[in-house]
Amino acid sequence: MNTHWLEVPQQQRVDVVGTLTAETKELWLGLHGYGQLVQFFSRHFRDLANLHRAFIFPQGPHKFYLEGVHGRVGASWMTKEDRLVDIQNQWAYLDQVLRWATAEAPNARIHFVGFSQGVATGMRYLGHGTYAPTSFLAWAGSWPPDLDPRSVEALKATRFKGWFGSDDAFIGVEKQAQIITHYREEFGLEMDWDRYEGGHTFDKVILAEAIIQLEQ
Numbered sequence: 001m002n003t004h005w006l007e008v009p010q011q012q013r014v015d016v017v018g019t020l021t022a023e024t025k026e027l028w029l030g031l032h033g034y035g036q037l038v039q040f041f042s043r044h045f046r047d048l049a050n051l052h053r054a055f056i057f058p059q060g061p062h063k064f065y066l067e068g069v070h071g072r073v074g075a076s077w078m079t080k081e082d083r084l085v086d087i088q089n090q091w092a093y094l095d096q097v098l099r100w101a102t103a104e105a106p107n108a109r110i111h112f113v114g115f116s117q118g119v120a121t122g123m124r125y126l127g128h129g130t131y132a133p134t135s136f137l138a139w140a141g142s143w144p145p146d147l148d149p150r151s152v153e154a155l156k157a158t159r160f161k162g163w164f165g166s167d168d169a170f171i172g173v174e175k176q177a178q179i180i181t182h183y184r185e186e187f188g189l190e191m192d193w194d195r196y197e198g199g200h201t202f203d204k205v206i207l208a209e210a211i212i213q214l215e216q
Helices: 038-048 083-104 117-125 149-156 173-187 204-215
Strands: 014-017 026-031 053-058 062-065 073-076 109-115 135-139 159-165 193-196
Touching: 014 038, 026 038, 026 083, 026 117, 038 053, 038 204, 053 083, 083 117, 109 117, 109 204, 117 135, 117 149, 135 204, 159 204, 173 193
Parallel strands: 026 053, 026 109, 109 135, 135 159, 159 193
Antiparallel strands: 014 053, 062 073
């Protein structure tokens, strides 16, 4: 059997909270977690948009039923199957999204906010995509352990803040410590991070404060 990879045009969903105009100064790319859809994920950010701040939410290209073969649908960025191809597709996809968004908001600085699986998706894009974000807010997600040198160097030039939950069922406190230690010992990076009281979800107050701080 021979396997071939073909480039094909596709339509992908991107939701916008706020308005993309020449007056937009801060443009946040929001990357959702595993099993989420952008119309629900974007709700966490609706109170944070204003005349000068807007959010764009590309939806992960893989959609599936969350339980069985009917009912609620979720999306993801990748699985272990053909993961390297999926990662390259992510870079091309995010490039296209940001090319469109920056054309609509030409005076805006770019920021990333990732949740859960969206954290690794965004961090792998660093150093490989056309666009370099000013800052990166990593929320309740595992930092990829296999960052290549290009992404590591790009991460050093990006203002980064990581937040973990004190009672996260997917990334416990012990796992959090392992991630932080790995980045220190493997990449020589002392990452800025903190911990909120709660599980695998956003803290509305801290989220708003973190976004404002990263924009300063």
